[in-house]
Amino acid sequence: MSTRFSRRHFLSAIALLAGSGAAGAALSACGATPAPAATQAPAAATQAPAAATEAPTAAQATEATAAPAAAGGGAVTIRWLDWSDQDDIINAAIAKLKEKHPNVTVNFEPIGDQWGDKQLTQMVSGNAPDLLTGNDQTSYIWAEKNQLLDLNPLVDRDLTSDQIADFFEYQWNGLLYPGNKQRMGLPYYTWIYQYYINLDAFAEAGLTPPKAGWKLDDYDLDLTKLTKKDDSGKVTRWGGMDNSYDPFRFEMWLRIFGGNMVDPNDWTKCVLNTKEAKDAFEWHRVRLFEKNTLIQQTQVGQLTNMDPIATEKVAIMGEGNGNEGLMLDNPPKFKWGCVAPPIGPTGKAQGIGTIDNWGIWKGTKAPDVVWDLLKIVAIQDDFQLAFAAKWVATPNRKSLLPKFAAAVKAKYKDATDDQIQPQLDLLTSGAVQIGTQFKKHKASLEIINPAMEQILRTGTAKPDILDSVADQVTKLNQEA
Amino acid sequence: MATSTALASGRPKRMSSRARRRQIAGYLFISPWVIGFLVFTVGAMLFSLGLTLFDTDLLTETKFIGLKNFVQLSHDRLFLKSLSVTGYYVLLAVPLQVLAALLIALMLNNRKIALVGVWRTLYYMPSIVSGIAVSMLWMWMLNPDFGLFNYLLSLVGIQGPRWIYSEQWAIPSFVIMGVWAAGSNMLLYLAGLQSIPTPLYEAASIDGAGSWSRFWRITLPMLSPTLFFNLVMTLIGAFQVFTQAFVMTNGGPNNATLTMVLYLYRKGFEQLHFGYASAVAWVLFVIIMAFTLLVFRSSTAWVYYEGELRR
Numbered sequence: 001m002s003t004r005f006s007r008r009h010f011l012s013a014i015a016l017l018a019g020s021g022a023a024g025a026a027l028s029a030c031g032a033t034p035a036p037a038a039t040q041a042p043a044a045a046t047q048a049p050a051a052a053t054e055a056p057t058a059a060q061a062t063e064a065t066a067a068p069a070a071a072g073g074g075a076v077t078i079r080w081l082d083w084s085d086q087d088d089i090i091n092a093a094i095a096k097l098k099e100k101h102p103n104v105t106v107n108f109e110p111i112g113d114q115w116g117d118k119q120l121t122q123m124v125s126g127n128a129p130d131l132l133t134g135n136d137q138t139s140y141i142w143a144e145k146n147q148l149l150d151l152n153p154l155v156d157r158d159l160t161s162d163q164i165a166d167f168f169e170y171q172w173n174g175l176l177y178p179g180n181k182q183r184m185g186l187p188y189y190t191w192i193y194q195y196y197i198n199l200d201a202f203a204e205a206g207l208t209p210p211k212a213g214w215k216l217d218d219y220d221l222d223l224t225k226l227t228k229k230d231d232s233g234k235v236t237r238w239g240g241m242d243n244s245y246d247p248f249r250f251e252m253w254l255r256i257f258g259g260n261m262v263d264p265n266d267w268t269k270c271v272l273n274t275k276e277a278k279d280a281f282e283w284h285r286v287r288l289f290e291k292n293t294l295i296q297q298t299q300v301g302q303l304t305n306m307d308p309i310a311t312e313k314v315a316i317m318g319e320g321n322g323n324e325g326l327m328l329d330n331p332p333k334f335k336w337g338c339v340a341p342p343i344g345p346t347g348k349a350q351g352i353g354t355i356d357n358w359g360i361w362k363g364t365k366a367p368d369v370v371w372d373l374l375k376i377v378a379i380q381d382d383f384q385l386a387f388a389a390k391w392v393a394t395p396n397r398k399s400l401l402p403k404f405a406a407a408v409k410a411k412y413k414d415a416t417d418d419q420i421q422p423q424l425d426l427l428t429s430g431a432v433q434i435g436t437q438f439k440k441h442k443a444s445l446e447i448i449n450p451a452m453e454q455i456l457r458t459g460t461a462k463p464d465i466l467d468s469v470a471d472q473v474t475k476l477n478q479e480a
Numbered sequence: 481m482a483t484s485t486a487l488a489s490g491r492p493k494r495m496s497s498r499a500r501r502r503q504i505a506g507y508l509f510i511s512p513w514v515i516g517f518l519v520f521t522v523g524a525m526l527f528s529l530g531l532t533l534f535d536t537d538l539l540t541e542t543k544f545i546g547l548k549n550f551v552q553l554s555h556d557r558l559f560l561k562s563l564s565v566t567g568y569y570v571l572l573a574v575p576l577q578v579l580a581a582l583l584i585a586l587m588l589n590n591r592k593i594a595l596v597g598v599w600r601t602l603y604y605m606p607s608i609v610s611g612i613a614v615s616m617l618w619m620w621m622l623n624p625d626f627g628l629f630n631y632l633l634s635l636v637g638i639q640g641p642r643w644i645y646s647e648q649w650a651i652p653s654f655v656i657m658g659v660w661a662a663g664s665n666m667l668l669y670l671a672g673l674q675s676i677p678t679p680l681y682e683a684a685s686i687d688g689a690g691s692w693s694r695f696w697r698i699t700l701p702m703l704s705p706t707l708f709f710n711l712v713m714t715l716i717g718a719f720q721v722f723t724q725a726f727v728m729t730n731g732g733p734n735n736a737t738l739t740m741v742l743y744l745y746r747k748g749f750e751q752l753h754f755g756y757a758s759a760v761a762w763v764l765f766v767i768i769m770a771f772t773l774l775v776f777r778s779s780t781a782w783v784y785y786e787g788e789l790r791r
Contacts, residue, residue: 117749124538145539145752298645301626302619442751446558450734458645458733 075103076366080373081119081129082358083111089386096380097373104369123147123361130364131373135356136248139184140437142359143177149360150182154371163379166397168427174355174434178267185357186378187396189388191322192353192432193244193252194423195341196306200334201226201237201315209418210339212425213349216256216283219316219342223293226315238295240316241308242284245297245456247448248435252352253280255433256344261448262436270444270473278463279345281455289459297457309336321423325392328412328419337418340426351432394423401427439477447472531758538754549759559760561735562743565651566764569739570718572655577714578707581662585669586699600670607663611723618657619644619728644729647736654724654737665710672706673699701784708783712775719768740764 084090086108094106109129112118116138122128123142134142142148155164164172171187195210202209205225210218223239230236244250251261259276263269271277287294295314309317310332318341327336343349358378360370377383381400388395389407401424409415426432438444451469454461495503532549536542553559587593588600606614621628622643630640641649676699684694700707722741725731731738731746740760748757 120749120752141752145537147539298624298642301623302616442746446746449730450732453732454734458642460647460733 075105076101076369077105077107078131078364078366078370078373079107079109079129080131081109081111081115082131082133083115084387084390085110087390089383089390092386093373093376093383096376096383097369100372101369104366106373123363126363128361128363130361130366130370132359132361133188133357134185134359136354136435139175139355139357139359140177140441143182143184144179147362148177148182148184149362149364149367151185151360151371152181152183154367155183158371158375159379166399168353168396168398168432169430170353170432170434171355171396174353175357178437184355185359186374188356188358188378189322189384189391189393189396190353190427191320191356191393192351192423192426193249193318193341194321194351194426195240195339196309196317196319196323196327197337197339198309198312198315198332198334199337199418201312209337210342212340212422212429214339214342216342216344220287220293222316223287224291227293235292235299237312238299238314239293240318241295241300241314242318244318245284245452247445247452249352250280250452250456251433251435252341252350253284255350256280256341256346257283258344258346260436262438264436267437268439268474268477270438270448270470270477272448272466272473273470276345278466281463281466285455285459285462288456296459322391322393324419324423328392328408328415331414337416338420338422340422340429340431349426349429349431351426351429353427353432353434355434394427398428438473443476444473447476528758528761531755532762534755535753536755537752539752545755549756550763552756553759553763558735558738559740559743562738562740562760565736565738566719566721566740569651569654569721570715572652573658573718573721574711574714576655577658577662577665577718578711580659581665581710582669582703582707584662585666585673588666589670589673600666603666604663606661609661612727614657614661615724615727618653618724622653644737645733647734650729650733650736654721657724658718665714668706668710669703672703676702702786704783705785708775708779712772715771715775716768719764719771 080090080094082090090108094108097106098104111133115133119128119132119138119142123145128147134148139148167187168190171190175184175187176182177184197209199209202222207222207225210222219240226237226239227235228237242253244253247261254260254272254277257276257280259274259278259280260271261277263271284294288296295308300308300313303311303313306317306319306323306326308314310327310330312332312334321338324338341350358374360367360374364370377387378396381403384395384397385400385403385407388400388404389411392408394401395404405420405424408420447469451461451465454465455463533544533546534542535545535548584603588596588603590596593599609617620626624630624640624642624645627640627643629643633640643653644650680698680702681694684698689697720741721739722745725737725739725742726745729737731742741764744757744760744764747753747760
């Protein structure tokens with residue numbers, strides 16, 4: 001038996017079945033339902049339907065309040081959910097919007113923990129924020145579930161070709177949802193993976209610090225020579241730490257070896273069983289668990305963020321460029337610099353970047369107003385530079401990179417070109433790509449993650465297990 | 481009071497207007513809780529029961545599929561894994577937590593122990609620390625290379641296991657964490673122990689009963705209602721184990737800590753299969769209910785209530 005309902009009918013029917021519709025309406029007027037948090041997850045799992053029970057009520061409430069405002073053509077209230085706090089930059093952006101739309105009220109909502117769950121709950125209840133932040137974890141899901149406004153028509157209407165060309169191609173193109181090519185958002189900033197290096201350690205070991213274009217063999221040699229042991233043979237400093245052992249970041253390593261996770265021509269096919277992909281895993285496995293020139297997860301202990309390199313536990317560390325602010329805010333005792341990922345067997349430079357963005361909820365009652373706010377934060381130079389400076393993450397457009405470098409140097413007097421320039425060069429090199437998605441991405445990760453853990457985190461398996469993993473993932477994605 | 485008067489006279493008596501007003505006031509006072517319970521607990525449960533019959537993400541299309549979610553569960557490899565992981569955890573954690581709390585309470589019931597109040601506080605403290613903070617602390621203690629446990633083991637020449645990084649030791653690690661947080665159970669046992677009338681022990685001693693006999697024939701029976709309560713609550717809590725698996729291992733290594741609640745969280749909030757997640761929740765509910773009923777049924781054989789008449 002297969003009967004189809006509209007979402008509204010379904011939610012209404014279930015709410016009535018539960019006999020809680022009227023009471024829910026009464027109570028929802030009295031107070032808000034708390035969003036599920038990490039520690040509340042067990043309760044959230046059982047309470048999730050409660051939020052859904054309220055869905056018709058909340059959706060009706062939104063319509064009821066928004067309709068007169070829209071009809072009156074006057075006051076409009078929009079909500080902005082962001083992973084920023086409501087600081088001067090946010091307030092300035094709101095003030096800027098009010099210059100054009102004096103009757104608009106913007107209610108800002110800081111994102112807090114478990115923001116993906118929070119957004120989901122809000123969407124289910126038909127009450128999501130109008131402007132919202134997204135990333136590789138969330139945007140694809142919201143787009144698949146038809147929750148994001150397609151920005152393509154607005155982009156075509158308002159942005160010039162020069163403005164579009166100023167964005168980084170990988171990020172601009174990456175914000176097109178693979179399923180229907182809708183534009184999910186505009187870039188927030190750029191986050192790319194790079195290597196932080198202890199220059200003093202290189203000098204001490206008589207090694208030349210790496211520069212862009214360095215080779216995998218150079219990296220291997222550096223890891224070996226930078227690994228220090230005491231008289232008993234106990235490692236006192238590891239050559240490096242590659243914080244890339246999750247499916248998103250490790251795609252960069254797969255590409256360095258000429259492999260992929262998802263078949264570039266078929267998002268239902270997993271290609272982790274190719275020789276190239278397995279070589280990438282094996283290269284890391286050997287250096288983690290046989291040579292131990294790369295530090296293992298358990299050897300890192302409880303050090304977080306940039307602590308492993310800052311405390312000289314490792315001499316090279318792979319991390320996002322967004323973490324550079326931590327190094328600049330708390331300068332380590334040694335000289336340090338940055339470098340792009342090494343070049344592998346393909347001979348081609350590679351990098352990985354995110355699609356962190358602002359999108360617009362499809363249910364918004366004031367799309368043009370929200371689009372104007374989005375244009376202020378994503379396209380106006382002063383706001384974009386302010387956001388970049390705040391996060392010490394590179395801005396979302398090429399033309400802003402020199403100003404960003406100048407702003408960082410102005411803020412941090414000791415910042416050097418070795419620290420700032422490599423990420424700018426990598427961004428403009430065209431080497432950076434985004435992470436790819438399976439058709440059923442999250443379910444695929446349920447199969448891939450345990451295998452990655454066994455090979456790269458616990459060292460209990462070899463890359464041969466990827467044959468079975470690839471088969472399972474492909475089968476999953478090709479099921480109806 | 482009106483009720484007892486009516487019973488005493490053997491016929492129903494019309495309630496006075498004052499009594500009726502008091503009754504209405506009573507209902508009004510409890511109504512926030514009752515309405516909240518009906519909507520947010522009973523309503524939510526019925527809603528989730530309804531969801532089990534649908535293939536839905538609650539956002540787009542919703543399809544009625546009858547009992548297919550339950551059928552699919554029966555051959556879902558990961559669900560079956562989560563079932564076995566949860567069962568293993570319950571099997572280890574429940575008896576150990578119940579017994580550990582009892583032993584600690586028995587020790588701390590002795591007022592002759594120096595600084596007994598301090599010890600009681602120390603043992604109770606872990607149970608009021610947030611789950612996330614506890615998880616972070618234990619990640620350090622259980623670190624195979626730098627953790628406290630393996631350091632202590634190394635002092636006696638034992639190479640410790642890899643704890644949460646090992647498929648074999650991950651669940652036992654969680655069990656140890658659970659035993660460490662036995663404070664709240666311990667507190668209930670202490671209250672139970674202190675409510676046992678002293679004359680019972682005095683009489684037993686006069687009759688020549690030794691300490692083991694007094695424990696077995698007085699303490700344990702008199703404490704059995706507390707033991708029963710702790711057993712039920714620990715059992716329910718153990719089936720719902722989540723925070724450690726979510727924060728410390730994310731279900732790994734190789735799904736060794738993929739508990740049922742973590743699995744339903746993933747299905748619901750990560751993959752948006754709310755019908756399927758609800759089916760997992762209801763299977764878990766039925767399992768918990770079955771075990772709880774079993775404990776309730778068995779309680780007639782081993783739980784003793786003072787003043788209770790037995791045939």
